[in-house]
Amino acid sequence: MTKQDRIVRGIVYALLTAGSFLMLAPFVWTVSTSLKTQQHVFDVPPQWIPKPATLDNYxxxxxxxxxxxxxxxxxTIVVFVLGIGLFTAAMAAYTFAKYEFRFKESIFMALLGTMMIPYSVVMIPQYxxxxxxxxxxxxxxxxxxxxxxxxxxxxxxxQFMQGAIPSDLIDAAKIDGCGYFRTFVTVGLPIAKPAxxxxxxxxxxxxxxxxxxxLIYLHTPERQTIQVLIASMQSNYISTSNYPSMMAASIVALVPVILVFFFAQRYFIESMAITGIKG
Structure with missing residues (x-):
């Protein structure tokens, strides 16, 4: 590596480090505010490390x-939609990727065309x-x-299954007596695990x-999701100026997302790579 390459790499690392601090600053400030008392929220200069720190807001x-x-x-919504919806989507994708039938391309293009319909168009009819x-x-x-x-x-x-699942493997499963569904479960699903x-x-x-x-469908507080509850807290549960409590509620809702991202970050990277796979 030449001296010029090292300089360029150092500049890139410095810019990325500065950018990461800028991206993390709002989150750190949210955590800091959630640990403050009401009278110290607008202290000048601002205190990033609250003194005193308290968990009373949580x-x-x-x-x-x-x-x-x-x-x-x-x-409940996550478990059902991900547990069943991903299986259904994988089954449909496997059919479009590895089997030939009449009007396959036309049906698939029609389905892709529905992506162009804004949600605002179907929102009222659905309701x-x-x-x-x-x-x-x-x-x-x-x-x-x-x-x-x-x-x-x-x-x-x-897109993933077209290139990742060999047709010869499917033919071998058929020779062994596997039907369409069993071939999908024993051959397609295991290979598609990263996707x-x-x-x-x-x-x-x-x-x-x-x-x-x-927000559209749920009206009773006990039936609302965590995001709608937090949005309604200012009008229903706490004072509109109680910023520490609002920040505490936001952190509570954010914890599951942080945990999922922490344990599944390599899959996020894989998803970016998988998206570029050509059929």
């Missing part, structure tokens, strides 16, 4: 707002339909559509942080 929001229900409701069957103010409108998979996930899996894990990690963050859907 106790306060947990006792006033039904956060336990919010966690349970969000977790009317779910209202007619009595699903409003339940978790069903947020769970049932997700059980059939998402076209983005199907496209992601299809499924990557989508599970990304899907968890998307579902956990979803705000618009729960």
């Amino acid at each position: 106790v306060d929001v947990w006792s006033k707002a039904p956060l336990a229900y919010g966690f349970l409701n969000s977790a 009317i339909g779910f209202s007619e069957i009595g699903w409003v103010d339940t978790l069903l409108p947020l769970i049932v559509p997700g059980l059939f998979g998402h076209i983005v996930t199907v496209f992601f899996f299809r 499924i894990a990557a989508q599970a990690a990304l899907g968890f963050m998307g579902i956990w942080n979803d705000f618009l859907g729960p």
Whole structure:
């Protein structure tokens, strides 16, 4: 490595380090504020390390707002949508990737075309339909559509399976007497584990942080998700100027996302690599 290369690499590392500090600053400030008392929030100069530090804000929001229900409701949606929806999407993607049937490309292109429809176009018809069957103010409108998979996930899996699953392996399974479903379970799913894990990690963050859907369909506080509960805390549970309690509630909701990202960060990297695979 030449001296010029070392200089360039040092500059890049310095810029990345500075950028990481800028990205982490809001999170660190949120944690710091959640540990402060109300009178020290607007201290000048600002205190990044609160003195004194207190956990009373966390106790306060947990006792006033039904956060336990919010966690349970969000977790219920995540478990059903990811557990069943990813399996359904993988099954559809496997069919589009490895089997030939009439109008396959036309059907797939039509499904991709639905990605161009804004949610605002279907939002009101969906609400009317779910209202007619009595699903409003339940978790069903947020769970049932997700059980059939998402076209983005199907496209992601299809791109992976086209190049990662050898057709010879499928033919060998057929010779051994495996049917379509057994071949998918014994051959397709094990090979597609990296893609499924990557989508599970990304899907968890998307579902956990979803705000618009729960806001539209869930009205009772005990049935709302964690994000909607936090957004309604200022009007229902705590003072609008109680910033430490608001920051504490935000940290409580953020903990599961941080844990998932920490344990599944390699799958995020794999997802970026997998997306570029050509069929």
